[in-house]
Amino acid sequence: MGTEISSSDEWIELYNFTEWPVDLNGWTLKSLTGANPDPTITLSGIIQPLGYFLLERTNDSTISDISADQIYTGALSDSGETLELRDSAGNLQDKTSNTGGWYAGNKTGRFSMERADSKQSGDNAANWQTNDGITRNGRDVENGLINGTPKTPNSKTF
Numbered sequence: 001m002g003t004e005i006s007s008s009d010e011w012i013e014l015y016n017f018t019e020w021p022v023d024l025n026g027w028t029l030k031s032l033t034g035a036n037p038d039p040t041i042t043l044s045g046i047i048q049p050l051g052y053f054l055l056e057r058t059n060d061s062t063i064s065d066i067s068a069d070q071i072y073t074g075a076l077s078d079s080g081e082t083l084e085l086r087d088s089a090g091n092l093q094d095k096t097s098n099t100g101g102w103y104a105g106n107k108t109g110r111f112s113m114e115r116a117d118s119k120q121s122g123d124n125a126a127n128w129q130t131n132d133g134i135t136r137n138g139r140d141v142e143n144g145l146i147n148g149t150p151k152t153p154n155s156k157t158f
C-alpha cells in the first residue's frame with residue numbers, strides 16, 4: 001500500500017509483547033499468496049521486550065525519520081495476502097490470512113492496517129483496524145506524516 005508519496009514505500013512492523021528479547025535470526029515472514037509468494041523475508045536481528053521491529057521496503061527512506069531494523073524486497077498485493085511468521089525451528093508464531101482483501105487499512109490516503117490486540121490472533125479479522133489518522137508516527141520520503149504508527153503503539157487499544 002505504501003505512503004502518500006509512493007505506493008512502493010511499504011513497511012511492516014513487528015511487536016514483541018513478551019518481557020523477553022526475541023532473537024529473530026532465522027525467523028521468516030512469508031506470503032503464501034500467489035504462484036510466486038512475495039515477499040519472503042528471512043529476518044535478522046533482536047526484538048527487545050515490549051519492543052518494535054521495523055521492516056522497510058527497498059531502502060531506509062520509506063520511513064525517512066526512523067531507522068529500519070531491516071530492509072526487505074518484495075511487494076504486498078493490494079488485494080490482500082496470507083502472511084505467516086515462523087520461528088527458526090519453523091513453528092508458526094503468527095498468521096494473518098486476509099482472504100477477500102486486507103482486513104483493514106485504507107488505500108486512499110494510505111492509512112495503515114494495524115493490529116488491535118497483539119496478544120490475540122492475527123488471523124481474526126476483528127483484531128485489525130485502520131489507523132485513525134490522529135495517532136501517528138514517522139514521516140515519508142518527502143517529510144509528510146505517515147497515517148500509521150511505525151515503532152510506536154497502534155492508534156486504538158481495546
Ligand SMILES: [Ca+2]
Nearest residue numbers: 060063066068
Ligand atoms: Ca527509515
Ligand SMILES: [Ca+2]
Nearest residue numbers: 149152153154
Ligand atoms: Ca505501531
